[in-house]
Amino acid sequence: MTPNTARRNETSRRAILTAAFDLLQEVGYAKVSIEGIATRAGVGKQTIYRWWPSKGTVIFDAFLLLSEGAEGEPPTLPDTGDLAADLSLVLRATVEEMNDPRYEQPMRALATEITLDAELAAAYAQRLDGPLREAKRQRLRSAQQAGQLADDLDLDVAVDLIWGPVLNRWLYRSGPLTIEYADQVVTTALNGLRPRRPAAQGMPA
Amino acid sequence: MTPNTARRNETSRRAILTAAFDLLQEVGYAKVSIEGIATRAGVGKQTIYRWWPSKGTVIFDAFLLLSEGAEGEPPTLPDTGDLAADLSLVLRATVEEMNDPRYEQPMRALATEITLDAELAAAYAQRLDGPLREAKRQRLRSAQQAGQLADDLDLDVAVDLIWGPVLNRWLYRSGPLTIEYADQVVTTALNGLRPRRPAAQGMPA
Amino acid sequence: MTPNTARRNETSRRAILTAAFDLLQEVGYAKVSIEGIATRAGVGKQTIYRWWPSKGTVIFDAFLLLSEGAEGEPPTLPDTGDLAADLSLVLRATVEEMNDPRYEQPMRALATEITLDAELAAAYAQRLDGPLREAKRQRLRSAQQAGQLADDLDLDVAVDLIWGPVLNRWLYRSGPLTIEYADQVVTTALNGLRPRRPAAQGMPA
Amino acid sequence: MTPNTARRNETSRRAILTAAFDLLQEVGYAKVSIEGIATRAGVGKQTIYRWWPSKGTVIFDAFLLLSEGAEGEPPTLPDTGDLAADLSLVLRATVEEMNDPRYEQPMRALATEITLDAELAAAYAQRLDGPLREAKRQRLRSAQQAGQLADDLDLDVAVDLIWGPVLNRWLYRSGPLTIEYADQVVTTALNGLRPRRPAAQGMPA
DNA sequence: ACGTAATCGAGACGGTACGTCCTGTCTTCAA
């Protein structure tokens, strides 16, 4: 039933994923069709249907292909000891990527597919977001061990608190997604909404 | 050119929006078509195309119809003086709505449309999310004035910090969306990620 | 279920049938597709599928359209009193039509469809061949009444005996299909295979 | 270039031809595909494409295989001296074969291919119909020499006159194909359409 | 109250894409 992966044509695979990504960028998610991807990739439609069950999985794999180059070495976040600065650096980069016209359309397409398809969401959580999220958690853990974060802090919640607002503002376009906003999120998340006595801030590393 | 709204058939309008919402719930966004909505509503296709420019706006209006009942009195958040408790109450309700099978599919459909269509996102920000967001801001402002929140806090960032993680976890299914999670987000957002001297908690500055 | 014939677009109908006939002639039956007919006719595929259940019925109707001009007055065979001459005239015309490159491919296509589809064969017998066959029968009946044909002759068998060999030689290409052959068939059918005393032949009209 | 016939796998060849014939019978010409034949025969597609240039030639060879058993001794028609009786016998058998559900679909498929493909028609005339037609001619020649048929009779025309009507009625389903019809054709062909003095019948010239 | 003009349900139309089946070619691997 499942086709023999061993015989798979790697050239066609890459052509399909590249075509899919490029088309997303050029014409936008709504106008991308399997037929269009096949034509652009110089491939028969059946070759797509043989290996991918849905348009969403093609898009997903297109992103996987992008990140394949960096495979081997798992991603890490910078760790200078200054947590706020490190987080700011990373979050600013995220914001810039989200504003990059080359990635915006494809990323929105991926987000859409994940929103609608639970299976894809699981795959995303495991294969695309997984390593990155682990790096984020790791950076926070390091800070926690240095006494810069609360001992009882749930690191997953912490990650959500920092990256959630940014991702959300991007998806819903609920406001300008700027570097300043990123910094505000970092600061506010670190300090909390409540008033804070100055003495409590800026503990030495 | 623009159709005369005065002559619009209100019965058809409601039938279309109800049919759209019901179909989203029953068959999911991907399988909902204008044609299907028209048939289900017992309406000609042209009647839809005459009044709505896209499927997304139909879905949007279907949500507007839902919230029409509560029109007149703008929404407010509870204000018992205990900010954490009030936020927890509201966020728990949000979580429960997101987990309600009656609303999940339609809400995901709306989120999808907003993600892909900037115009729709603006309409959403203004007409659907606007009043609610103002209520959230208002509750926080009230707390701020009572000295429970930092003076220099940007209330929009604060709203994002509280609701962003939840909305995000729901969209991406990046983890279980429970009442406990809602509470954790509230607590962590209020206190911040940094260690906080116990004495400093819940005390006016 | 059946579409409303009243709303049918007559222009499209003629374009489809003309395109079908022309394509048969130009590229041959095997390479004619519904898709090709639709494109050539400048018509959506659905417009063909809406009104015709199969490629065969389209081809059939294309022939019907051709003979629509002559509708009204039923066809008749010439009746000069000289049966052999009249039959020869008609059969020669048939042979020439079969050898006409404009009609050969379409006629072979129609023959093929009739061979494979009993329903189409019935439609052919009734609507396309029917009037013509009646005319043939009528000419023979006239001769029979004039004492030129056997009293107990079954006219349907007689028609088959004259036209069957020609049609068959055309279909199977079992030999050259010439005017001489047509005449031979007429003479042989009229006289029979058996030897015939000269006196029996050439009865005065 | 041309595959080496010596190395050909006879088992596969028979499996293919048998599968083709069986499929024609079971699902009809329109639904038979090379792919289907290969699967049914337990054979790779390439094995078919290697040895046959078209679906028509496969079908043709399937019929050849059927008549292979009788190879060696060329077919003959019965010759009791009573021509009418002998022809009736043979034509009745033909009619029965045409009405046999086991052969009808395959024979229609073969007829279709011959109608559309001149090369195949030539192969048919030579290899499948050839010997049989020669037998028919031979029987008539024998009768002619016995003075039962006209001296100047063209035997090919005579064969067409007898078998043409039957084959035609079968292909076009223009009427019931019965034993009675077969007999009528024989009688009418022998006697001709013209009136015949009773005394002249069955008498040597 | 009455024409008249817009809206309505209905659905045909030219199209695009779907997901499937098949064609004829090619490659891989076992015998």
Place this chain on the structure above:
DNA sequence: TTGAAGACAGGACGTACCGTCTCGATTACGT
């Protein structure tokens, strides 16, 4: 080297919808 297996580019299938259009039949106005 042949053959079974099956991937490949490509073309057509028959279906579902798109957004536009045309058809009467209401329907609500403005006179």
